Amino acid sequence: MSSTKPLPAALQRWAEQRIGPVVSVRDASHDWDRSRVWDLEGERRVHHYLKVSPSVTFFTRESRAYHRIVPALGHTRAPHLIDSRAQDMALLLTAVPGAPAKELGLNTTQWRTVHQQAGALCARLHEAAPLDPADRVEAEASLSAAADGTEKHLARAGDRLDHDEQQLIRDHAARLRRVGPVPVGYIHGDNQPRNWLWSTSGLALIDFERSRPAAYVQDLVILATTQWADHPDRETAFRRSYGRELSDAERHALRCLTALDAVNCLAWGPDNGDAEVTARGRRTLDRLMKEDRS
Structure with missing residues (x-):
């Protein structure tokens, strides 16, 4: 990865209001400029992911998917949406193993x-x-x-x-x-x-x-x-x-x-x-x- 992308403070505060205190943040973005994903570790080593979509279209598509079709895959077969923040195109997701x-x-x-x-x-x-x-x-x-x-x-x-x-x-x-x-x-x-x-x-x-x-x-x-x-x-x-x-x-x-x-x-x-x-x-x-x- 060419550079580490910091998690905006406002998004960390928003996430903590929903999942509790965040102990550590790791940049988990793909190696391309528009990818912005962070691994959030909580106090009991529970992990969540915060993703900022690269476009309104992608945010809309992914939000719809998590509401309409992803739950059918099952609890451990895909992340599940905890919350979204449309103004920042942000999605807060559970982590899955692997x-x-x-x-x-x-x-x-x-x-x-x-x-x-x-x-x-x-x-x-x-x-x-x-x-x-x-x-x-x-x-x-x-x-x-x-x-x-x-x-x-x-x-x-x-x-x-x-x-x-x-x-x-x-x-x-x-x-x-x-x-x-x-x-x-x-x-x-x-x-x-x-x-x-x-x-x-x-x-x-x-x-x-x-x-x-x-x-x-x-x-x-x-x-x-x-x-x-x-x-x-x-x-x-x-x-x-x-x-x-x-x-x-x-x-x-x-x-x-x-x-x-x-x-x-x-x-x-x-x-x-x-x-x-x-x-x-x-x-x-x-x-x-x-x-x-x-």
């Missing part, structure tokens, strides 16, 4: 178990609450909205893609608009091992700021382009516990979405110095190009 799965050096069997539990939690999240009418409209338009962003990402990526690669992306965006109806609801929005906490208690999901109404299959894109690309056994474990097979339309949509994810990664990654995201985009695009030529 560390991000991607940091733990898990073996093959452990990874399968993690994906098995992730599939079950993902299904529980997707089934947690019915969409209200406005959210249903947004969810049913989510695939078209993803396709709508294609030209913006292509322009930003520029010459990082050659002509044939750009055409492949445009073709997949056009196909995405034609896949037909797919199941929709509330999704996590950033469903991947950095947001999966693993411990002896099992798996917990965190970080719901990208939760939104969308096609369920959009929650599988990052997994398909990272974890599952080299480890089909992990995909099998996830899907078995997810509880249903993807429809033909969903499988078609997932392939199209991986193409759009690739150009997004190649637009965002280099501009933000993120080698991991850049490599993800390049690898996905190379794979799709190879498959289209075969």
Whole structure:
């Protein structure tokens, strides 16, 4: 982490009014400028997290998630919201046990178990609450909205893609608009091992700021382009516990979405110095190009 971010005194006072005296504060932010998260330790070594959202949109999404869908995961399977402070876009959360799965050096069997539990939690999240009418409209338009962003990402990526690669992306965006109806609801929005906490208690999901109404299959894109690309056994474990097979339309949509994810990664990654995201985009695009030529 490049620098430690101090917790504003007003937010610590607000938190202490709800959870009691704070003995120590640890900056638990991700290593990017807009991430602001603190681990608050209380007198009896009870920990809570205070998060300041990076935008009104993220604060609104995460607040809705903690009220509407996160409770369905269960007491130890996700943080729970203690209180929020809209003027500061602040959320005060319980802590759940574990560390991000991607940091733990898990073996093959452990990874399968993690994906098995992730599939079950993902299904529980997707089934947690019915969409209200406005959210249903947004969810049913989510695939078209993803396709709508294609030209913006292509322009930003520029010459990082050659002509044939750009055409492949445009073709997949056009196909995405034609896949037909797919199941929709509330999704996590950033469903991947950095947001999966693993411990002896099992798996917990965190970080719901990208939760939104969308096609369920959009929650599988990052997994398909990272974890599952080299480890089909992990995909099998996830899907078995997810509880249903993807429809033909969903499988078609997932392939199209991986193409759009690739150009997004190649637009965002280099501009933000993120080698991991850049490599993800390049690898996905190379794979799709190879498959289209075969």
